Amino acid sequence: MSILSNFSLFVALSLLLSILLAVIVITPWLRRRNSVEIDNQLLDINVDVYQARIRELNADKAAATISDSYYQAQKTELERQLLAAKQVTTAMQPPSLVSRLMLMLWIPVLAGSAYMIISDRSNVFTLWQEQQIVGQVADDLLTGKIDEPPEWAMKEGLALFSAMQTNVHHNAHDPQRWLKLAEMFLSFGATESGLEALSRAYRLSPDDEDIAMMYAQTSFFALGGSLDDNIRRTLQGVLDSSPNKEEAQMMMAMGEARAGNYEQAQAWIGKMRRSFEQRAGDYSHEISGLDSLATDIANQQAQADDSVDVTVTITPSLLPLIVAEDVLFVAIRAATGGAPYAAKRVPISDLEQDRITVSLSNADMMMPDRTLQSAQALGEQLVVTARISRSGSANTQSGDLTTNPIVLETEQHSIRMQINQQVP
Structure with missing residues (x-):
């Protein structure tokens, strides 16, 4: 018929x-x-x-x-x-x-x-066809039976990708499948999807050290080398079971240094250094690298000690003009004008109770040879400015909210200023 x-x-x-x-x-x-x-x-x-x-x-x-x-x-x-x-x-x-x-x-x-x-079930029919063609290859990849798909399956890239996702969701209790799916996402640069797959694998098997480390490392670098509570918790779990896990210790040291916790960062570096010294064999290269990192962190701490904490408040009458997408620019520049010595750009969403504190130091300087200390040593008068920009541009534009420049005295490490006017 x-x-x-x-x-x-x-x-x-x-x-x-x-x-x-x-x-x-x-x-x-x-x-x-x-x-x-x-x-x-x-x-x-x-x-x-x-x-x-x-x-x-x-x-x-x-x-x-x-x-x-x-x-x-x-x-x-x-x-x-x-x-x-x-x-x-x-x-x-x-x-x-x-x-x-x-x-x-x-x-x-x-x-x-x-x-x-x-009545339109074309997507379902397409999925069934993909499962018939590359379903077994997808399962073999996710279970580790093969390391890479055959050449003919590579030509069905989208179908293979879809079949792997479907396979993982049909076996959602298997952490290894989620791990393999995460590796595939990350290989294509889909960091967000890879992190989601890794988080599922970690929740299913929190005691698996390999999964925990991969989840922590991916999250750590996705945040630009910062530690959040989730990463700290994951790394601490790894260190509880393996106290000398170098990768976890290094991430803790780098994350603490980035957060400004320099003493904790140096403590992690010292712990790694002692661990290498107690091992048999030549680890002079690793120890030298740790010493170099410790020196860099010490320099960062020295720069932070010379920082200027700028507390910015906003007059209540201007608060209705601020939206969540606005950006706050805080800068230290010469009173005579020109490029700033140090500047920082922070989202206005960091504002708490109508105020925000921004720390500026030589780590935020625009050019290596123009430090705050060198300017003050030459007797140049420095001023601090703050501006809220809706466009996010570093240049002042009409409608921006700003404050009058405030002179920064020598050896002054904190200053308070209020944004109280709008650029016409």
């Missing part, structure tokens, strides 16, 4: 089923109610009320509290009310012929519309 005949048969059966359902729905409307149903429940209640009221009237008449004429009038009125008391339920008014035809028409129309909306 051809595809066209199969489709025609399907459409015919669908229409027949829709019409049958329409008839079933409106069948109660087609029934004619020839009899009148009487509900005697209300009548029984009225009889009980009538009898109770008659007993009250008889008691009042026997006690001579009412006259004979009043008794007779009340009794006659109760009898009249009882005779009139009956409840009749009328049959439901059947809808018009037009209403019936509209309902019979709309049910197939709505059913057909729903089918047309959800």
